[in-house]
Amino acid sequence: MSGASGRDGRSGGRGPGHGSGAQGDGGRAGRSGGRGTGGGNGSGTRGGGNGSGTRGDGTGRPGAGRQERGASGGRRGPRQYTAAAPSQRRRSTDPARAAAFDVLRTVEDSDAYANLILPPLLRERGITGRDAGFATELAYGTLRLRGRYDAVIEQAAGRAVTAIDPPVLDALRLGAHQVLGMRVPPHAAASETVGLVRERSGAGAAQFANAVMRRITERGLDEWLELIADAAGPEQVDRLSVTESHPAWVTRALREALLGHGRSADELPALLAADNAAPRVSLVARPGLAEREELLAQAGSGAEPGRWAPTAVTLAGGDPAGLRLIRSGRAGVQDEGSQLVALALAEAELDGPDGRWLDLCAGPGGKAALLASIAATRDARLVANEVQPHRARLVRQALAAVPDGAVEEVRTGDGRDIGANEPGAYDRVLLDAPCTGLGALRRRPESRWRRTPADLAALTALQRELLASALRAVRVGGVVGYVTCSPVLAETTLAVLDAVRAARKAGIETETLDAPAVLHWIAPDLDLPPRPDAQLWPHVHGTDAMHLTLLRRLT
Numbered sequence: 201m202s203g204a205s206g207r208d209g210r211s212g213g214r215g216p217g218h219g220s221g222a223q224g225d226g227g228r229a230g231r232s233g234g235r236g237t238g239g240g241n242g243s244g245t246r247g248g249g250n251g252s253g254t255r256g257d258g259t260g261r262p263g264a265g266r267q268e269r270g271a272s273g274g275r276r277g278p279r280q281y282t283a284a285a286p287s288q289r290r291r292s293t294d295p296a297r298a299a300a301f302d303v304l305r306t307v308e309d310s311d312a313y314a315n316l317i318l319p320p321l322l323r324e325r326g327i328t329g330r331d332a333g334f335a336t337e338l339a340y341g342t343l344r345l346r347g348r349y350d351a352v353i354e355q356a357a358g359r360a361v362t363a364i365d366p367p368v369l370d371a372l373r374l375g376a377h378q379v380l381g382m383r384v385p386p387h388a389a390a391s392e393t394v395g396l397v398r399e400r401s402g403a404g405a406a407q408f409a410n411a412v413m414r415r416i417t418e419r420g421l422d423e424w425l426e427l428i429a430d431a432a433g434p435e436q437v438d439r440l441s442v443t444e445s446h447p448a449w450v451t452r453a454l455r456e457a458l459l460g461h462g463r464s465a466d467e468l469p470a471l472l473a474a475d476n477a478a479p480r481v482s483l484v485a486r487p488g489l490a491e492r493e494e495l496l497a498q499a500g501s502g503a504e505p506g507r508w509a510p511t512a513v514t515l516a517g518g519d520p521a522g523l524r525l526i527r528s529g530r531a532g533v534q535d536e537g538s539q540l541v542a543l544a545l546a547e548a549e550l551d552g553p554d555g556r557w558l559d560l561c562a563g564p565g566g567k568a569a570l571l572a573s574i575a576a577t578r579d580a581r582l583v584a585n586e587v588q589p590h591r592a593r594l595v596r597q598a599l600a601a602v603p604d605g606a607v608e609e610v611r612t613g614d615g616r617d618i619g620a621n622e623p624g625a626y627d628r629v630l631l632d633a634p635c636t637g638l639g640a641l642r643r644r645p646e647s648r649w650r651r652t653p654a655d656l657a658a659l660t661a662l663q664r665e666l667l668a669s670a671l672r673a674v675r676v677g678g679v680v681g682y683v684t685c686s687p688v689l690a691e692t693t694l695a696v697l698d699a700v701r702a703a704r705k706a707g708i709e710t711e712t713l714d715a716p717a718v719l720h721w722i723a724p725d726l727d728l729p730p731r732p733d734a735q736l737w738p739h740v741h742g743t744d745a746m747h748l749t750l751l752r753r754l755t
């Protein structure tokens with residue numbers, strides 16, 4: 201996306217995450233202390249009981265939208281309101297904004313993943329080029345920064361966001377992102393938002409949206425950040441949670457993770473901001489199947505060698521699915537941190553045989569494909585296991601280009617059983633454990649709002665059981681790579697500590713290898729604190745926050 205159109209100032213904008221962060225302490229102020237617009241009825245409810253399940257004006261006030269209702273005397277849904285006032289009706293919403301709105305609604309209503317629904321939706325509607333870029337930034341940026349915009353909307357509307365009808369709220373979030381996160385001129389963002397609300401929720405709701413958008417456009421981003429930080433109270437975690445748009449429990453867990461992995465809590469604002477920035481697309485040239493130079497040449501202008509992994513190429517944007525090397529499976533889309541941890545497991549020193557490798561939790565197969573392509577160059581074989589059948593199918597697809605001899609089997613099964621069923625059967629084992637994914641928030645725009653502390657509890661129990669199984673499945677002298685795309689201590693350091701202790705009780709002794717040393721062998725300039733395990737970070741390394749512990753089995 202570049203340049204700006206005269207109509208709505210559609211431009212690349214600053215993108216999300218460029219706010220000042222407003223991190224200092226400040227006086228406490230009530231969150232809803234803003235200059236409200238809607239008047240409010242103080243009920244804090246939404247809907248208003250029109251019996252149709254629709255919410256006429258978006259405010260949740262039972263009496264709102266009265267004018268339009270009065271025109272025909274009945275209680276009717278939003279579309280009927282607009283029918284009663286055709287002169288106010290817009291011809292149609294801008295297709296890019298409508299697409300972003302529909303993505304937000306589907307994400308909310310169906311628990312869908314934005315990055316799975318947006319591309320086909322754009323194709324279906326014939327939205328391409330700059331408009332597709334605009335819709336993508338609008339949808340993903342709004343989802344990432346939802347917490348920030350909700351705090352702004354609460355102040356501008358003078359009511360809790362829970363009191364605003366969800367479709368109207370989504371339109372307002374999109375409007376807020378256009379004004380505060382992209383460089384859309386305020387008048388264009390406001391009128392497009394009001395038009396969208398009118399079209400989807402009716403004239404009464406549009407009036408409300410108009411008032412809220414007016415308030416939002418009265419201030420710039422920095423002023424809003426200061427206001428919402430002050431409303432959040434004096435604690436840095438609370439202030440950063442609203443300004444940098446993370447649930448407070450996630451902000452807290454990330455702060456502890458920085459400290460627990462030997463970094464400074466001062467890095468927290470930069471880490472949260474990195475989660476809010478769209479990452480470059482990262483590709484892997486699978487060893488023996490593709491040369492990096494070949495991938496760079498195919499990817500064209502804007503493609504660069506990765507910063508760390510010798511296999512990596514990065515792109516500024518666009519959809520690499522059409523590249524020949526990607527279509528053939530000789531290259532893939534893979535975060536550079538994921539490449540580094542898989543390469544490190546393959547490079548960790550081993551005494552004795554090195555012919556049989558296991559990927560215990562392989563779906564959808566990115567690391568399995570990288571490991572198997574390396575295995576093919578060393579006469580080794582990979583067994584890839586995945587508990588979910590549809591993800592096991594994805595693993596098979598990912599391995600399509602790997603020579604047959606290097607893939608022993610792709611299995612569907614519970615990785616917790618493999619240690620008992622095949623003790624000591626493997627020389628190298630990758631456990632890329634199911635985790636909260638809190639290290640990859642920049643890639644999954646909505647995921648921070650879906651995860652709960654309860655997920656963490658369930659996952660940490662599973663991670664310990666899977667690691668126990670991995671430590672049984674590896675032979676004495678073999679190496680297990682424990683990997684997560686989360687830096688959270690319960691899923692990383694503590695999970696490993698617990699599993700190693702439990703293994704010791706079961707007669708399995710391990711030693712922790714120097715993972716940073718192995719990584720430095722691959723990427724000499726990688727900045728890692730002097731500890732045996734390795735934690736990558738988006739704000740430091742530009743990768744997802746991948747964790748790696750390498751354990752060698754001694755008995």
Ligand SMILES: C[S@@+](CC[C@H](N)C(=O)[O-])C[C@H]1O[C@@H](n2cnc3c(N)ncnc32)[C@H](O)[C@@H]1O
Pocket residue numbers: 538560561562563564565566567568585586587588591613614615616632633634635
């Ligand atoms: C973090 S993902 C692995 C990503 C994969 N290594 C890659 O690079 O594409 C974790 C995977 O573990 C799978 N999984 C969850 N529980 C499992 C279990 N008990 N046994 C085996 N796989 C499991 C999930 O379905 C998911 O596909």
